[in-house]
Amino acid sequence: MSLIDVRDVYKIYNPGENEVRALDGVSLKIEKGEFVAIIGQSGSGKSTLMNMLGLLDVSTSGEYYMDGINVSHMTDDELSQIRNEKIGFIFQGFNLISSLTAKGNVELPLVYRGMKKAKREELSKKALEMVGLEKRMYHRPAQMSGGQQQRVAIARAIAAKPPIILADEPTGNLDSHSGKDVMRIIHQLHEEGRTVILITHDNDIAAEAQRVIRIQDGKIVDDYFNK
Amino acid sequence: MSIWENIKIAVYSIRTNMMRSLLTMLGIIIGVAAVIAIITVGNGGRDFIIDMMSDMSSGAVTVNVATDAAQSEKITSEDIEALKNLDAIKYATPMDYKIGSAIIDDEPSMCIAISGNEDLAKVMNITMRRGRFFTAEESENGANVCIITELTAYMVFGDLDCIGEYINYTLNEKSVRLRIIGITNTDLTASSSSSASMSNMMSSDMMKNNPMMSSGVAMSMVITPITVTDALGGTNTYISLYVMAADQEQADTIGNVVKNILYARHGNFGSDTYSAMNMENLTEMVDKIVNVFTTFVAGISAIALVVGGIGVMNIMLVSVTERTREIGIRKALGAKTSTIMFQFLTESIILCVIGGIVGLILGVGMAAVVADVAGIAIRVEVSTIAIAVGFASAVGIFFGIYPARKAAKMLPIEALRRD
Numbered sequence: 001m002s003l004i005d006v007r008d009v010y011k012i013y014n015p016g017e018n019e020v021r022a023l024d025g026v027s028l029k030i031e032k033g034e035f036v037a038i039i040g041q042s043g044s045g046k047s048t049l050m051n052m053l054g055l056l057d058v059s060t061s062g063e064y065y066m067d068g069i070n071v072s073h074m075t076d077d078e079l080s081q082i083r084n085e086k087i088g089f090i091f092q093g094f095n096l097i098s099s100l101t102a103k104g105n106v107e108l109p110l111v112y113r114g115m116k117k118a119k120r121e122e123l124s125k126k127a128l129e130m131v132g133l134e135k136r137m138y139h140r141p142a143q144m145s146g147g148q149q150q151r152v153a154i155a156r157a158i159a160a161k162p163p164i165i166l167a168d169e170p171t172g173n174l175d176s177h178s179g180k181d182v183m184r185i186i187h188q189l190h191e192e193g194r195t196v197i198l199i200t201h202d203n204d205i206a207a208e209a210q211r212v213i214r215i216q217d218g219k220i221v222d223d224y225f226n227k
Numbered sequence: 228m229s230i231w232e233n234i235k236i237a238v239y240s241i242r243t244n245m246m247r248s249l250l251t252m253l254g255i256i257i258g259v260a261a262v263i264a265i266i267t268v269g270n271g272g273r274d275f276i277i278d279m280m281s282d283m284s285s286g287a288v289t290v291n292v293a294t295d296a297a298q299s300e301k302i303t304s305e306d307i308e309a310l311k312n313l314d315a316i317k318y319a320t321p322m323d324y325k326i327g328s329a330i331i332d333d334e335p336s337m338c339i340a341i342s343g344n345e346d347l348a349k350v351m352n353i354t355m356r357r358g359r360f361f362t363a364e365e366s367e368n369g370a371n372v373c374i375i376t377e378l379t380a381y382m383v384f385g386d387l388d389c390i391g392e393y394i395n396y397t398l399n400e401k402s403v404r405l406r407i408i409g410i411t412n413t414d415l416t417a418s419s420s421s422s423a424s425m426s427n428m429m430s431s432d433m434m435k436n437n438p439m440m441s442s443g444v445a446m447s448m449v450i451t452p453i454t455v456t457d458a459l460g461g462t463n464t465y466i467s468l469y470v471m472a473a474d475q476e477q478a479d480t481i482g483n484v485v486k487n488i489l490y491a492r493h494g495n496f497g498s499d500t501y502s503a504m505n506m507e508n509l510t511e512m513v514d515k516i517v518n519v520f521t522t523f524v525a526g527i528s529a530i531a532l533v534v535g536g537i538g539v540m541n542i543m544l545v546s547v548t549e550r551t552r553e554i555g556i557r558k559a560l561g562a563k564t565s566t567i568m569f570q571f572l573t574e575s576i577i578l579c580v581i582g583g584i585v586g587l588i589l590g591v592g593m594a595a596v597v598a599d600v601a602g603i604a605i606r607v608e609v610s611t612i613a614i615a616v617g618f619a620s621a622v623g624i625f626f627g628i629y630p631a632r633k634a635a636k637m638l639p640i641e642a643l644r645r646d
Contacts, residue, residue, distance in 0.1 A: 056559055057640040076638075077563045083639075084561020095556045095643065099243055111232060112561035156560070 001068045003163065003195055004030040004053060009062030011048050011218075022048040023059065024218035030197065032163070035190040037198045037209035045218040047168065050199045054087055054166045055079045084112050088157030090186075092169035094149045096141040102128060102152045103137040109160045127155035131185055147178025154185055158194075165189055168199045183208060230573075233566075237574040244546075248578060251542040254535025255582030255622065256589060259615045261528035263590025266614070267605050268597050269521035275603040276513045286475035287350045288482040288505045289322065290489070292466040296500050300493050301464035304453075307344070310470060310488060315481060317473045318346035321453050321465035327398035329447050331375075331383045336447040338396060340373075341415060342456040343469070350469040351413070353450070358390045358409030361452050369454030373405040377412045379447040394449065399460040405451060415448055478505040529618075535582070536622035543575050543630035554634050555642025568635035575627030576620055583619025587612060 011023040022045045030036055040046040051057035052064070055071060064072045071082060088109075089095075096105045106124040115123075128134050131151035141149050150170060157165055167186060171179035183205065190196045198209060206212050207226060214222035241248045292301050302321060310319040320343035329338035344367075347353065348360040353374075361372050373394060380387050387410055394405045457463050472481035482503030490496045547554070554567055591607055598605040 051640050054559075056643065057638065077565070080558060080561050080563045083559060089559055091643075095552070095559070097553050097556055099239065108557065109560040112557075112563075112566065 002029040002065075003032045003034075003067060004028070004197075005065040005068075006053070007063045007065075009052060009059045009064065011045075011052065011057070012060045015060075021218045023052065026062075026215075026218070026220055028213060028220060028223070030195065032195055033190075033193055035187075035196045035198070035210045036213060037200055037206035037211070038213045038215060039200055039203065039206040040215040041201055044215050046199050046201075046215050048218075049215060050166060050168050050197070053197060054089060055083050080112075084109055084160070086162050086164055088160070088162040088165045090150070090153050090157050090165065090167035090170045092172040094141070094146075094153045094173070096149055096152055096156075098141050101138045101140055102133060102144070102155075105141070105152055106156045106159050109156065113160060123159050123161075124155070127159035128152070130158065130188075131155045145178070146174050147181055150174060150178065150182050151185065154182065154189075158189060163195055165194050165196045166199075167196065169201070170198070171200075171202075171205065233569055233573045234577070236570055237577050240546075240574055241577060247542060251539055251578055252582035252585065254538040255532065255579050255619055256535075256586040258528055258532030258535045258622075259583045259586025259619055260590035260593060261531055262525055262618070263587055263611060263615050264593040264597065265521060265524045265528055266611050267591060267594035267607055268601075268603075269517055269524075270606040270608065270611075271594070271598050271603045272601075273513060273517040274606055276517070277510055286478050286506070287469055287471045288478055288485065288503055290468050290470065290482065290485050290501055290503045293498075293500050293502070294466075296466070298462065298464065300495055300498075300500050301462075301466055302468050302489065303464055306489060306492055307468065309492065310468075310485060313484075313488075315473055315477065315484065316470050318349045318469070318471040320344045320346040320350060320469050322347070322467040322469050323453060323456055323465050325398055325456055325459075327396055327459075329397065329449070330395040331379075331447060332389075332392065334383050336383070338394075338447045338449060339415075340396065340398070340449050340451050340456060342451045342453040344453055346471075347450065347469070350471050351415075353411050353413045353415075356410045356412040357387050358407070360409055360450075366452040366454060369458050370452060371403055371405050371455060372408045372452070373455075374409040374411050374450040375407055376415055376448045377410055378414075379449070380410050383447060394447075396449070396451075396459075398456070401459045403455065403459060405449070405455070411450070415450070478507065532618060532622055536579075536626040539575050539578055539623060540626035540630060542578075543571060543627055544633070546574070547571065547630045547634040550634075551637065551642050551645045554637055555639050555645070558637070558639035559643060564635040568631045571631035571634050572624065572627045575631070576623040579619040579623030579627075580616060583616045586619070587615045590615070 006026060006028050009023050009026045010021065013020040013022060024045075026049060038046050038049060048057065052059055059072065062072065063070060066082065066086065071079065074082070097108070100108070103124050106127055107120045110120040110123055125134065125137070128137055131154050133148060133151050133155065136144060136148060141152070144152065150173075165186070170182050170186065174182060186196060186198065187208070198205070200206055209226060211225050212222070213220055304321070307319050307321055310316050323342045325340045325342070327338050327340060329336050341347070345361060345363045353360065356377050358374070360374060361370065364370075365372055373396070375389070375394070377387070380389055384392070389407055390409070392407050394407060396403050396405050453465075468485075470481060470485055472478055482505055486501045486503050489501050493500070557567060591605070594605045
């Protein structure tokens with residue numbers, strides 16, 4: 001049983017004339033513990049695929065099994081719960097809440113999981129330590145550099161220990177030095193046994209993954225393992 | 228996600244947008260303050276009016292003659308005698324107000340004279356500070372005696388040692404020397420101003436002809452036997468009488484009995500000449516008037532509250548739009564629809580409840596100022612506070628639901644895409 005099993009998924013905007021097929025019959029399987037890069041140019045549909053995999057968006061048709069459970073027809077609240085428990089997101093634009101401190105941001109998924117305060121503090125502290133930001137716990141996003149913000153976002157993604165890490169162009173907004181830091185952490189997450197799915201347009205970054213899925217015009221055109 | 232967590236998030240969000248939050252609350256504050264002030268002043272006013280009238284003993288009934296009644300229809304001393312002879316009636320007295328002038332201790336003053344027979348003390352609940360009330364004999368014989376109010380005594384003599392002094396009382400250009408036999412500490416201004424006969428007096432030309440009225444001279448107040456007033460050129464008929472039933476429970480019935488006796492004695496059955504009123508009637512009437520007034524103004528204030536509520540909705544909608552991305556992030560991280568909805572609802576309720584409490588304090592303050600100026604005491608009831616805070620929360624919930632739903636129903640990806 002694959003961790004992720006997507007079968008013949010379509011995402012069609014403006015059905016009828018002028019329809020746009022952002023995903024045009026995509027099927028793929030990702031096993032537990034894999035490090036997969038999904039690569040494609042902008043407009044290729046890779047972001048749509050990532051949103052679909054992350055349960056942030058719903059497909060027009062097709063089935064999606066996660067851990068053997070069909071999640072294609074779940075309610076909004078059920079999807080929220082699965083996202084909370086199974087997926088850690090790392091976005092290109094960080095998507096931190098500006099009014100909360102680093103610690104507050106990291107604790108958010110734990111809050112929504114209904115965790116007690118003491119437990120939350122322990123986990124968020126551990127996560128921030130892992131990304132090397134234990135001294136920035138009480139800083140707000142605006143008081144931190146882009147690289148630091150992305151590391152807070154990573155801490156947030158891993159604090160609740162979800163099995164899947166979904167990273168959408170995690171280095172896209174960072175200078176090369178910070179980008180390297182972030183990639184190092186992502187490798188570390190993979191080594192710890194998490195399944196990492198990385199969306200990128202950068203071949204160099206894709207080369208760091210075990211497996212590369214190339215997408216173009218909403219279709220998977222290539223799927224291979226790096227040596 | 229605990230309620231406490233939610234409240235913390237809401238308070239935080241309100242604090243980060245302090246100015247906006249304050250402006251939002253303003254509508255609620257003004258609405259609640261207005262409602263509270265109106266209700267509180269209304270309550271105070273009602274208490275004041277009822278208190279003013281309550282120098283009429285409970286159980287006492289006043290019977291008035293219509294203003295357009297013929298001379299022959301007015302109440303005579305024979306009528307009073309007839310009423311007194313009834314077992315069901317304990318006290319009966321004519322009730323007369325005249326405004327004349329008086330010279331007391333060389334001081335001229337406008338003088339309000341209340342007159343009746345010896346029962347007046349009972350039906351009006353008059354209590355004596357010094358001296359005594361006049362007796363039945365004095366009342367019958369037209370003894371030239373009077374009781375003055377405590378206030379008059381202090382104003383004119385400066386103290387209460389004036390028993391045995393004389394007042395030169397002038398009415399209808401006739402003068403009489405009245406010996407002061409008692410001082411009462413009952414405030415009689417109430418009965419004189421609430422009495423129908425007083426308003427009759429006000430319209431009489433005596434007012435215009437009395438030079439003392441316009442010059443703002445001191446006003447004295449005396450109680451005399453009715454026979455004294457009669458001797459000063461009265462018509463020996465009265466337009467007002469007070470009776471008290473032997474059984475206090477019978478106040479309602481006794482009013483009708485007296486009316487019927489008067490109709491029988493004057494042969495004018497079928498006319499609306501006589502009207503009876505007791506303390507309970509009065510209270511009811513005042514309640515009705517005050518309630519209509521209070522409801523009316525409170526209704527207007529309620530409109531202010533609704534406008535305030537729409538303000539809250541507006542701000543919450545702006546807040547939802549502004550924080551669309553935040554909502555997207557929260558949903559992506561696992562916030563459920565209900566969590567987001569509850570978060571925004573909590574925010575609007577907190578805004579409204581704080582507004583309600585501030586409005587409550589402000590409203591009571593406003594009422595206190597108004598009451599102070601008007602010379603009445605305010606009365607804040609628990610129900611008033613409950614109405615204020617309850618109403619504010621209701622406004623918060625009602626106008627908060629739409630923006631909260633709008634926020635909660637967004638697809639995470641749509642919310643995340645917006646900047």
